[in-house]
Amino acid sequence: MDTLKALHSFVRAVELGSLSAVARESGTSQPTVSKTMAALERQVGAQLLIRSTTRVQPTEQGRRFYEHARQTLESYAEGVSEARGETEQVRGRLRISAPVSLGVLRLNALLLEFMQRHPDVEVELLLNDRFVDLAEEGIDLALRLGGELPDQLIARPLARSPRYLVASPTWISRQATLGSPADLPLCDYLRFAWLDAGQKLLLSHADGRELNLATRSRYTVNSSLAIRESYCLGAGFGLTPAWLVADLLADGTLQRLLPDWHGPTQEASLLYPSRRFLPARTRALIDFLIERLPRLPGFEAL
Structure with a gap:
């Protein structure tokens, strides 16, 4: 068995999740790759892959062996490059x-x-x-x-990104007044579901004052892209890192609320x-x- 070739096939099987994909990538057949994996497992003395009709996934031993195999292949490739005088090539x-x-x-x-x-x-x-x-x-x-x-x-x-309070012009037009954090309808606060701070909305003023508001979010979601779209749809307001909405603020799709107040930097x-x-x-x-x-x-x- 060509051990280096077997290690490469094993690493790609873990990464691609399919022996057929490895076969297509290497220009060989799926039975050949399967036999190579079986020979590698016999040599290692442990089951490395769990096979189903459509996919493979590593066992616990396979996950640990994967990292060693990958590092071995990288070290070998770097050694070859060094021997060829190619150590500093970006490839x-x-x-x-x-x-x-x-x-x-x-x-x-x-x-x-x-x-x-x-x-x-x-x-x-x-x-x-x-x-x-x-x-x-x-x-x-x-x-x-x-x-x-x-x-x-x-x-x-x-880098760092400041956090701003933002909402759409449509949502803002429905509010009677928004002169201070006390005017924010906290049930309309759109929140990332896994946020460490939970239902707390921490705000800081330009003059150094701080507030920690208890929100009553009706809508939480575990996708920043979904929250971004929800702002645009006028579903509520939120405290968001500037990188997520910079383009929408620039074209007027969203607007900042209470610009003297901001959240913790990300x-x-x-x-x-x-x-x-x-x-x-x-x-x-x-x-x-x-x-x-x-x-x-x-x-x-x-």
Whole structure:
């Protein structure tokens, strides 16, 4: 058995979730890939994959073995590159994790620009609002917004985004008066369902005053994109990071409420494994995002 080839097939099987997909990618047959996986499991002495009629997924041992296999393949590729004098070439595959809304509205375009700059780089962008385990899921780089950052990873702050109270002109026109936070109809507060602060609305004034309002949200949703659309539909108001609505504020679709009041700033950070050496492609993307992300609408440099 060609062990390196088997490791590569196993890694791609975990990432693609299908032996047939691995076969198509490598130009071979599904039975051949299946036999290779069976031989690898015999060599390792453990079941690595759970097979169904349509998909495969790693066992607990398989998830742990995946990270070792992936690092082995990366080390081998870097060793080959070094032997060929190609260590500093920006090439290879990157797996990137990011929140859904940020990925759709902002990061997607940046990554396509990065790929134009570096035609030998392949990118797999995985959008998910949960904090993923980089090692377990084979992620090279994660972009996170707010929250506590894991101690075992390197966290590189990128930018910050102020939080504004916003609503549509239609919703605003239905309100009798909006001169202070006390005038806000708190049952119309649109809230992200997983927000750490729960039903609390923390506001700060330009003069240093702070308020912590108990809201009575009738509508909560676990998608920032859905909240963004709900603002536009006049369903209510919310406290939102500027990057999520910068374009809508610029064209008048949304307006700021009580502009002297704002919420806690949201910080964007890059997370990557605590390894001494990073591939050139990862370093290049980190440098690119450090340069470009703070310049996006709704973000500010730290």
